[in-house]
Amino acid sequence: MRHFDFSPLYRSTVGFDRLASVLDQALSSDVTQNAYPPYNIEKTGDNSYRITLAVAGFADSELSVEVRDGQLIVTGRKAETEEKASVLHRGIATRAFERRFQLADHVRVVEAGTENGLLHVSLVREIPEALKPRKIEIGSGKAIEAKAAA
Numbered sequence: 001m002r003h004f005d006f007s008p009l010y011r012s013t014v015g016f017d018r019l020a021s022v023l024d025q026a027l028s029s030d031v032t033q034n035a036y037p038p039y040n041i042e043k044t045g046d047n048s049y050r051i052t053l054a055v056a057g058f059a060d061s062e063l064s065v066e067v068r069d070g071q072l073i074v075t076g077r078k079a080e081t082e083e084k085a086s087v088l089h090r091g092i093a094t095r096a097f098e099r100r101f102q103l104a105d106h107v108r109v110v111e112a113g114t115e116n117g118l119l120h121v122s123l124v125r126e127i128p129e130a131l132k133p134r135k136i137e138i139g140s141g142k143a144i145e146a147k148a149a150a
Contacts, residue, residue, distance in 0.1 A: 036097055037076070047125040048110075051101060056117035057094040065112045065121060072101040072109060072121065106131075 039053040055063060055076055064075045075098045103123070110122040 049123040
């Protein structure tokens with residue numbers, strides 16, 4: 001088990017209280033999560049991303065994309081069917097899966113769709129106006145004292 005000391009991080013940052021728990025969760029989930037189904041994460045623009053999962057053999061109705069507690073959760077459950085033919089070799093995995101992705105603040109899912117056996121999930125980061133950088137005017141100390149007295 002890996003353990004990291006994040007105390008130096010707290011000495012030089014303000015407002016990143018959640019960062020240590022997010023990093024710890026990401027490091028521990030990589031060990032426990034299997035590699036099925038394979039996926040890609042792409043940056044498609046300055047504030048846009050796309051996650052692509054290989055979901056060959058799954059119908060759209062057998063897939064679920066959900067955002068809960070800051071996580072994108074993609075699940076696949078194959079519908080039960082009676083096999084008519086005996087299969088000599090099964091190389092296409094259609095087992096049930098659940099894949100989780102930790103989302104950063106202000107990232108939301110725009111759309112999800114399948115094409116050629118791939119599930120594409122488009123994401124966008126929308127920074128609220130209050131969090132965007134803004135210029136602060138520097139005034140004289142007298143103006144500040146006058147506002148405080150009022």
